Amino acid sequence: MIPFEYHAPATVGDAVAMLAARDGAKLLAGGQSLVPALTYRLARPGVLVDINALPLADVVRTNGHVRLGALVRHHVLEESPDVRRWCPLLAEAVAYVGNARVRTLGTLGGSLAHADPAAELPVAMVALDARFAAVGAAGSREIPAGEFFRAPLTTALAADEILTAVDVPVTRGAGTAFVELARRPGDFPLVSVAAVVAVDRAGRVADARVVFGGLAGAPQRSAPAEDALRGHEPTPERIAAAAHAARRALRPETDVFASGAYRAHLAEVLARRALRTATNRALTVEVR
Amino acid sequence: MSGAPDRPDLIGQRIPRHDARDKVTATIAYAADWAMPGMLHAVVVRSPYPSAQIRRLDAARASAMPGVVAILTAKDVPHNTLATDVPGQTTTVGPLRAHLHVLAEDRVRYQGEPVALVAAETLEQARAAAEAVEVDYEPLPGVFDTATALAPGAPRVHEAGNLLAEWRIARGDVAAALAGAAVVIDGEYETSFVDSGYIEPEAGVAWIDGDGVVTIRLATQVIEHYRDVAEVLGVPQNRVRVIGTYVGGGFGGKEDVTVEVYLGLLAWKTRRPVKMVWTRQESLLSRAKRHPYRLRYRTGASRSGEIVAQQVEIVGDSGAYAYLSALVLLYSTVTAAGPYRVPNVAVHARVAYTNNPPTSAMRGFGAMQVVFGYESQMDRVGAALGLDPVHVREVNALRRGDTLPVGQVIETHVALPVLARRAWDSLGEPTPPRAPHVRVGRGLACNLQPYGRIVWLHDWSSAWVGFEMDGSLVVRCGAPDVGGGQASSLCQIAAGVLGVPLARVSVHISDSALTPLSGTTTASRQLYMSGNATLKAARELREQVLGVAASMLGVAAIELDLVEGEVRARDGRTLALKDVLAGCARASVPRSRLAVYHAPAGEPIGFMKVGGPDMAPHTPQTLAHGPAEPGRGSGKVFPDYTFGAHAAEVEVDTETGVVRILKYVAAHDVGRAINPTSVEGQIQGGVVQGLGYGLLEEVLLDEGVNQTTSFASYLIPAAGDVPDVQPIVCESGEGLGPYGARGIGEPPIGPPAAAIANAIAAATGARLARLPMTGERVLRALGALDGKDG
């Protein structure tokens, strides 16, 4: 056993104060990433600040947004009627996270703050253009999802900042899809893709977002794929061309799970599948 | 014979295992659960280099750290040599003298090789001190694949050279037969480097007991390693005792010594209880693994599908030490042509030292890797001739009286054609592909797996069965239970013979001081060997007890039966078992019996030549040349074989290469299913492990440095990867075990990889020749991905 101090503050203010006061203090949320790191001695924090008592577990539908507290558990995201209706991409993505045990305890804030380059939720948040609310010793601020993820396990949060909530714009007039492939079901994926496709009355793509996970240090938006779609009819050929354009811009690395070449190939296949599904959904959902 | 023949009422019944509930409710004290007052915690200091010279080793600073009680290096070990020839063996094994240093002296040959031992008051203190042991290594060139190792001028892993062992079989005229064959199929295959991957890492606690005996309680498949501990300590063998716990998975990984010698040394030096539990990373890093093989097959067949010739080349990687490599290779050599009658066979098998992690026993023991070779070939022969997969195997299947290439005559029934047909037909209606990019196909693979030890090892097992005065029954047998239900089956056999309800039977196993030795739980031998010993003891005890009852009732013993805790005479009279047992005491007839079962023994058909440290230079050894010559041994290598046939239906996503198993059927002739539930468990477990071998598992090494030392990177099948495995249990009654049982522990792991490869070929036309068959490799085989194989 390596000893550490343990605190469980009741307010965000107290939690921030503890983070600010102590070097090497770490927040504990669902513990699904932190506890394994402690077990393997990859992290040896002197102080653990358990935030599970903070009032950050709500899912609230506001005007044009769904506001998700940082302590919303993965399984709540998966099951919440508001999430399923207004941001179905999140429900689809989170179902791929780990297994039922992990989803029972793991939290949205923990997953985003941990910023594993292969994690699903960061990819979905970038695709949905979510905004992250953070509170630190210097006050509170908002960070767009696209600027939050910097590198593997590295985010825009300062050491004394807590991610408190995420505002996700509701998905209107667009179809979304999340697709991934892992060596085993429930593992972190080799590649994941989130697609958001809006189709106008003329049947052309009004807007498209294609975001990859697992290919680099942070979620990667694919401008070539998006450009290839915007303003065009989303025919199977057009979608295939967009997926191919995406692949050509990718340079994934090789690791013990797969070669870079295989990852790039998967990125194209999965992008095609995600775009097809998102487009079909865009064409079939009623425009809200 | 006295007494009516026993009625094995309990044989073949699905009896819940007595240990199942305890395991599920976590009331079994596994090796790592043990704790004792004043207990120290120990860790191993391991080499970070796969090949290096130790220039200096200084433990002074570490010794002075808080809580540290002992640090041992090679010079502190009384006899620093550990024999690893054949665990638990009591006869000599010819010139095979595989051995290694308990702790490295001046040279390390693989990453993770033990260099020093540290014992401290707490685990954290022991770990901190282990990190503080100063070792100056001078890295040396190493060899990391067998082709390099066997090339002239390669760096030598051991002085005598890198070729560790070599076997040959030459039977008939292969060249002529190939020349006359209607089809000749060439194939090269590569099998992967895999780990046992059991859930319970190596663990144990040792202490010096009140009587001065060094006592070691650990998870092991071989309690007879007490002898090895004694040799290292330099004490008489009767001063060391090993208590085996229920084992959380062995698969061969707990056949060679694990923690017992380290624990024995530390308890001996410190005179205090010492605990050692390897971490998962340590276990994956340093425990002996399965040999990766390169296989080259050339198969000739006649137009009607008869295999006329099989030419096989095998090269295996032994890693840095010999362990059981020479014998693993022998299993491969003997089974290389599969469960088929092949008149002309040439096998050339070699195993080489490298600076990779050592390889040794693992479920299937060399008879597994070759299945991927011979069953891929069989499928290709069938495809080339337009024969259906079942038919081409039926045509070639061994039959009783046939001779294996090594010269061994098959003496028992071979159910292979029935097994293949039933497995194949049980797949039922074909599943339609669920999308245009998905292809569905079916594959079949058969195998043969020896059970019981090599006949020239003169294997034996003993068991003791006795009644308490109240009529409850005790079985004592040294057999370790590795989760296969070994202990439970012994109870079932004894209870059946002696007419005692199972609830009234207690079994004591796996204690070298208190239970009669019964040999290793390896080689699918424990039910066969200890089942026979227990059956023999129980039957002899039955005779004794009924003899006394006969004189009490004044009838012939043949008139009597022993059922449900009483003796029943044909004339309707009964005697309570308790009263008969009291009668035994009065008549000075023992209420217990010790029996020894000796397996059929045989003479070596050749003798083994093994290279390696301080051993004679290697010369190739020919196992069989033409028909066995009279007086030169019978060609018999193993007591008997278990046969199986597996059928799989898979879907292949042609865009991602991902293979999903839709249906899986595994049929084996188990001779007699003592407990069908346990048999099915063995089949299902073996298949799952075999699927891991086929699709997922791979120890990845970068110049001998292990890249897969956690279960996040070493991928074993998890619930989501496992299909519903349908077992088919056939009972020919022809095995050598109790009531005609055959060994079933190892056989089911053999066919899965080949069955899936054949199914992929049927679905897509692509032939996978390298394991594991990852999505990436499937895609390359489909020609849909360029670049180097990752």
Ligand SMILES: Cc1cc2nc3c(=O)[nH]c(=O)nc-3n(C[C@H](O)[C@H](O)[C@H](O)COP(=O)(O)OP(=O)(O)OC[C@H]3O[C@@H](n4cnc5c(N)ncnc54)[C@H](O)[C@@H]3O)c2cc1C
């Ligand atoms: C077996 C297993 C499989 C998994 N598979 C997947 C998978 O497939 N995909 C996937 O995405 N994830 C996977 N995970 C990780 C899981 O999703 C975690 O829940 C998540 O990464 C972290 O969330 P947590 O609440 O458990 O955070 P914790 O483990 O408690 O914390 C993680 C990190 O985030 C910090 N942190 C937590 N909350 C906040 C906050 N509000 N503000 C600032 N910092 C914070 C902590 O200090 C810590 O550094 C898996 C985990 C396990 C154990």
